[in-house]
Amino acid sequence: MHATERTALITGASRGLGLALARGLAHRGWNLILTARDAERLGDVRDELARQTHVAAIPGDVTDARHRDALAVLARGHGGLDALINNAGALGPSPLPPVLEYPLEALRAVLEANVVAPLGMLQAVRDALKPGARVLSITSDAAVNAYPGWGGYGASKAALEQLTAVLGTENPTLRVYWVDPGDLRTDMHQAAYPGEDISDRPLPEVRVPALITLLEDALPSGRYSAASLGTVLANARESAA
Ligand SMILES: NC(=O)c1ccc[n+]([C@@H]2O[C@H](COP(=O)([O-])OP(=O)(O)OC[C@H]3O[C@@H](n4cnc5c(N)ncnc54)[C@H](OP(=O)(O)O)[C@@H]3O)[C@@H](O)[C@H]2O)c1
Numbered sequence: 001m002h003a004t005e006r007t008a009l010i011t012g013a014s015r016g017l018g019l020a021l022a023r024g025l026a027h028r029g030w031n032l033i034l035t036a037r038d039a040e041r042l043g044d045v046r047d048e049l050a051r052q053t054h055v056a057a058i059p060g061d062v063t064d065a066r067h068r069d070a071l072a073v074l075a076r077g078h079g080g081l082d083a084l085i086n087n088a089g090a091l092g093p094s095p096l097p098p099v100l101e102y103p104l105e106a107l108r109a110v111l112e113a114n115v116v117a118p119l120g121m122l123q124a125v126r127d128a129l130k131p132g133a134r135v136l137s138i139t140s141d142a143a144v145n146a147y148p149g150w151g152g153y154g155a156s157k158a159a160l161e162q163l164t165a166v167l168g169t170e171n172p173t174l175r176v177y178w179v180d181p182g183d184l185r186t187d188m189h190q191a192a193y194p195g196e197d198i199s200d201r202p203l204p205e206v207r208v209p210a211l212i213t214l215l216e217d218a219l220p221s222g223r224y225s226a227a228s229l230g231t232v233l234a235n236a237r238e239s240a241a
Pocket of ligand 1: 018061
């Protein structure tokens with residue numbers, strides 16, 4: 001691996017926001033390590049992006065410690081990571097149950113996928129993170145707003161935000177971001193609004209420039225809204241033109 005090459009590990013890269021980001025980074029020449037559970041879909045993504053860059057993809061579940069270890073072996077084999085993007089997540093039951101009716105087993109599963117797995121992923125690759133590596137946790141506005149029905153998912157994203165924030169203060173040599181991508185037209189969003197028309201929501205590609213700025217520039221660690229950062233970037237481009 002050439003010293004100037006950059007490598008990102010993206011969880012949940014077979015659909016939705018993770019796929020859009022993988023495509024964006026492939027276009028910019030990043031090497032990619034990708035994962036998701038559906039092997040066939042992930043294989044299609046690998047085949048598509050391998051035309052542009054070096055792509056390694058292993059199917060599996062990020063809640064499985066052995067799978068995270070396998071991804072970490074790949075990360076070391078790539079000479080380390082410039083970025084870890086913890087994007088894979090679980091919505092929980094659909095339709096979204098009110099807190100008083102939230103099945104506790106379902107809450108445990110959501111916490112496992114949205115809190116324990118991202119931390120486990122980070123711990124697995126900690127020795128593979130290059131100096132100044134970016135750690136990006138995809139969270140949600142449900143982490144900070146009390147939307148009815150979003151209690152289980154929102155609590156998990158709030159926990160992920162706090163873990164990521166503390167990680168940043170404990171590791172000032174890393175650049176650590178926790179990012180609300182905003183509402184997006186994806187499978188997860190459709191599951192949150194079963195039977196509803198979500199065609200007015202932006203496609204995930206719209207948020208990719210903001211995420212790439214976090215991964216390639218040197219913004220301070222912190223919480224970002226991809227939509228707000230995108231507007232700032234668009235305004236900056238307009239005033240420079
Ligand atoms: N869409 C929105 O409006 C919205 C808003 C705020 C935040 N977010 C957050 O943005 C992130 C991406 O969401 P999205 O809307 O793009 O979701 P999505 O369309 O449902 O895609 C989720 C991706 O993650 C993979 N995945 C899910 N669980 C996994 C697991 N346990 N192990 C490995 N891979 C797994 C899925 O593939 P497999 O199913 O094959 O594993 C898929 O590639 C999530 O963290 C979500 O909470 C989304």
